[in-house]
Amino acid sequence: MEIIKTHYNRRSFIKVSATAGGGLVVGFNWLMSSCSPGDEKLGGLALPDNWFDINAYLKIGNNGVVTIYSQNPEIGQNVKTAMPMIVAEELDVDWGKVIVEQAPLNSEKFNRQVAGGSQSIRQEWKALRTAGATARRMLMEAAAQQWNVPVTELTTENSTIKHSSGKSIGYGEVASLAATLEMPEEIELKDPKDFKLIGRPTKNVDGKKVIKGEPIFGLDIKRDGMLIAMVVHAPAFGMRPKSVADSEARTMPGIKDVFIINSFPEGVERQWADVSAFPELVVVVGTSTWEVMKAKKALKVEWETTSKPMNTDEYDQALSALLDKKAETPARKDGNPDEAFKKAAKVVERTYSAPFLAHNTMEPMNFFAHVTADRAELVGPIQTPAALRTSVSRVLNLPEENVTVDMTRQGGGFGRRLYGNFGVEAAVISKRVNAPVKLVYTREDDMTQGTYRPAYKVKYSAALDKDNNLIGLKIRGVGILESPVFANRFPAGAVDNYLVENHSLESNITIGAWRAPRSNFIAVAEQSFLDEVAEAAGKDPIDFRLELLERATTKPVGERNDYDPARYAGVLKLIREKSGWNGQKNGLSRGVSAYFCHNSYVAQVVDLEMKDGKPLIQKVWCAADCGIVVNPEGAINQIEGCVVDGIGHAMYSAMTFKEGVPDQSNFHNYKLIRNSEAPREIECFFVENGIDPTGLGEPGLPPIGAALANAIYSATGKRLTTQPFAQTDLVNIERM
Amino acid sequence: MATFKLHVNGKTREVDVSPDTPLLWVLRDSLDLAGTKYGCGIAQCGACTVHLNGEAVRSCALPISAVADGKVVTIEGLSEKGDHPVQKAWEEADVMQCGYCQSGQIMSAAALLKKNPAPSDEEIFTAMNGNICRCGTYMRIREAIKKASAMS
Numbered sequence: 001m002e003i004i005k006t007h008y009n010r011r012s013f014i015k016v017s018a019t020a021g022g023g024l025v026v027g028f029n030w031l032m033s034s035c036s037p038g039d040e041k042l043g044g045l046a047l048p049d050n051w052f053d054i055n056a057y058l059k060i061g062n063n064g065v066v067t068i069y070s071q072n073p074e075i076g077q078n079v080k081t082a083m084p085m086i087v088a089e090e091l092d093v094d095w096g097k098v099i100v101e102q103a104p105l106n107s108e109k110f111n112r113q114v115a116g117g118s119q120s121i122r123q124e125w126k127a128l129r130t131a132g133a134t135a136r137r138m139l140m141e142a143a144a145q146q147w148n149v150p151v152t153e154l155t156t157e158n159s160t161i162k163h164s165s166g167k168s169i170g171y172g173e174v175a176s177l178a179a180t181l182e183m184p185e186e187i188e189l190k191d192p193k194d195f196k197l198i199g200r201p202t203k204n205v206d207g208k209k210v211i212k213g214e215p216i217f218g219l220d221i222k223r224d225g226m227l228i229a230m231v232v233h234a235p236a237f238g239m240r241p242k243s244v245a246d247s248e249a250r251t252m253p254g255i256k257d258v259f260i261i262n263s264f265p266e267g268v269e270r271q272w273a274d275v276s277a278f279p280e281l282v283v284v285v286g287t288s289t290w291e292v293m294k295a296k297k298a299l300k301v302e303w304e305t306t307s308k309p310m311n312t313d314e315y316d317q318a319l320s321a322l323l324d325k326k327a328e329t330p331a332r333k334d335g336n337p338d339e340a341f342k343k344a345a346k347v348v349e350r351t352y353s354a355p356f357l358a359h360n361t362m363e364p365m366n367f368f369a370h371v372t373a374d375r376a377e378l379v380g381p382i383q384t385p386a387a388l389r390t391s392v393s394r395v396l397n398l399p400e401e402n403v404t405v406d407m408t409r410q411g412g413g414f415g416r417r418l419y420g421n422f423g424v425e426a427a428v429i430s431k432r433v434n435a436p437v438k439l440v441y442t443r444e445d446d447m448t449q450g451t452y453r454p455a456y457k458v459k460y461s462a463a464l465d466k467d468n469n470l471i472g473l474k475i476r477g478v479g480i481l482e483s484p485v486f487a488n489r490f491p492a493g494a495v496d497n498y499l500v501e502n503h504s505l506e507s508n509i510t511i512g513a514w515r516a517p518r519s520n521f522i523a524v525a526e527q528s529f530l531d532e533v534a535e536a537a538g539k540d541p542i543d544f545r546l547e548l549l550e551r552a553t554t555k556p557v558g559e560r561n562d563y564d565p566a567r568y569a570g571v572l573k574l575i576r577e578k579s580g581w582n583g584q585k586n587g588l589s590r591g592v593s594a595y596f597c598h599n600s601y602v603a604q605v606v607d608l609e610m611k612d613g614k615p616l617i618q619k620v621w622c623a624a625d626c627g628i629v630v631n632p633e634g635a636i637n638q639i640e641g642c643v644v645d646g647i648g649h650a651m652y653s654a655m656t657f658k659e660g661v662p663d664q665s666n667f668h669n670y671k672l673i674r675n676s677e678a679p680r681e682i683e684c685f686f687v688e689n690g691i692d693p694t695g696l697g698e699p700g701l702p703p704i705g706a707a708l709a710n711a712i713y714s715a716t717g718k719r720l721t722t723q724p725f726a727q728t729d730l731v732n733i734e735r736m
Numbered sequence: 737m738a739t740f741k742l743h744v745n746g747k748t749r750e751v752d753v754s755p756d757t758p759l760l761w762v763l764r765d766s767l768d769l770a771g772t773k774y775g776c777g778i779a780q781c782g783a784c785t786v787h788l789n790g791e792a793v794r795s796c797a798l799p800i801s802a803v804a805d806g807k808v809v810t811i812e813g814l815s816e817k818g819d820h821p822v823q824k825a826w827e828e829a830d831v832m833q834c835g836y837c838q839s840g841q842i843m844s845a846a847a848l849l850k851k852n853p854a855p856s857d858e859e860i861f862t863a864m865n866g867n868i869c870r871c872g873t874y875m876r877i878r879e880a881i882k883k884a885s886a887m888s
Binding site: 078204207208222289290361443642674678 | 764833838870871
């Protein structure tokens, strides 16, 4: 048991007076068949006659039904199930009596409302537990008052308060009194060994709505008087609209208006989230989606060039040139790398590269906005609602308190929805047409408008001494607008002579965080390279990594190493055991990889066979250390998804450009992994260590590309270094 | 514009739209059936899958004029209470992550199982390869199809 002060975040516990049938005033009325008030039953639960607000995270009905608000955006990472589970655990409530609702943006009540960096569970763990424990304590105090007994004689179980005499009372029966009590100054948190809900596989709280096709996504929003808006952006990066001939489009049925906007005009301060290669857009507004789509095609836009359009081969050459250039200041230097390479008995060198990638969330970008003279109401899929509020406030010159943001369920995020340019555009358009508007991107708009995972290259050089010890490592990373290398991650700390240099290349192609930014490339390169170095050293790839981690544990080099080598080694040891690494391979070829990012550790083994030059992945073994696993069902699903996503993008996907024009525009020429290409089986194991939990939305993705490449090497003798791997001919290879 | 009489989910519905309007947008914009999703508009991702006379079709590339008096079933009409074996199996296997592609996946799976109640892995791949899931829930989709197959 842990005693904690509740006021470390008082904002979260602002008391709301109990109002019969009212509850928190939140606007959940934006969907056609809204998820809560008005429905007679919710998931088979009878709605209470009265709700009593206990704190910002939850309210309790007089019949014992509990509503828990999920504060963070839900993009498929399943926080809408996991975060309320943490509240419910400490509240000691029957999960079957819990309704989960998405909370709107409310910075007064919640610390952080962001879907990014796999941080939801890690950063809110304590606040969510406190919210549940505080409410439980207040319910107990209420029962103590009602029974006139000391609260110390009470216990709780499954939505019921019990007295040592044997009598008991339901949460719903004391909720009205509890809601009037003072917030306790100190509360007890459960000992993790007493967790009943945390650690229990729990199904997605929106599962029923999804299987019935309920309108819960941003694109499903409908309002009286709502117009549909679509945009046309310049065909090439480095261009903008000069003029538009719209006479034909204007006469088409259902079309209300055509105009050009600048969503980030000169003089408006831009923040980090305001990434947009095409702030100037031609807009078509009409009454139905298809009519607007047709009118878009009838526009004749004259474009002008504002900066040099890039070609894929040009930036590829420029990145290669940067790889040969010494950095003036290294990102990190330990020992004397040059000396180590002079003394080396063996040197291994390899360059890796990967292309731009689009996010391709299955739900294209869209947003609802209703801007009036002094207010802006925004509803839709956004990973950073607070940043969107700031951007809209600046662009429309409205005070932030007059801008509201509600979050729908989101058809994928993967980082794209961190950058809410589409929300700002919707607001600018709504203001211009003076009506509620839903902005919708077509797939082509979505795929060709930028904010990509940048193209990267990295060159690794390893020096081995005559006893096959890794005595030197040099890493030079380059990329569009950023280098992919994290200087202080493994193998930093494990090598005496270590050098990291970074360069980046300017570009008018916009970039943004893409699921496990930078890690999604560098893990594949690094873990492929370590495999090659292990082979050169004549060592087993897992033993070789463990040797380095042992060095980083017992005698670390430098002080800025930002990983825990013991936990890192832990996932490798677990995967070695579970996959039977040292045993029979049943005719399959194997590869291993491990990586640490976003505070979690993941190791993977791929078992595959080659068929007609293509990998047929029979099984992927995964070991993860994310501390306490809140929801094993969701955690496994995340890792499975990361594996499939990581394999798909390493194998198949790329964005390329000619004269600034993307070569790919839709799924006929941008390949995403399909069902038959996903592994036949994925099995996940978790390290059990009772450490406070960290996230899993990203950490399962980075290592898998290397486990795949290493398994393909094992099968074919061919080292894959250039993504997407499928472009390498694996049929006509000479066995080495 | 023209008037079309449609048979959707067992009901006759009348809409006044241009004949080239894809069924997808008639469902979503005119009939308020938003469970059928827009993903690509060119029949490449399967998010818009519905049944036309029992066959899985991509509604984003099917003009309303070509639907004629065909019987259309959408995710909202697959069952009254969301208890079609495929829906139940999807819930049981906890398939979804973001959930956006899943109504299309479910409609493709339901059409497959209607024709072939016990499909092989290869048959599942053939039927489901047209449905993209960026979240990567493919293993669970296969598992759910097998569960549904065992249920019915």
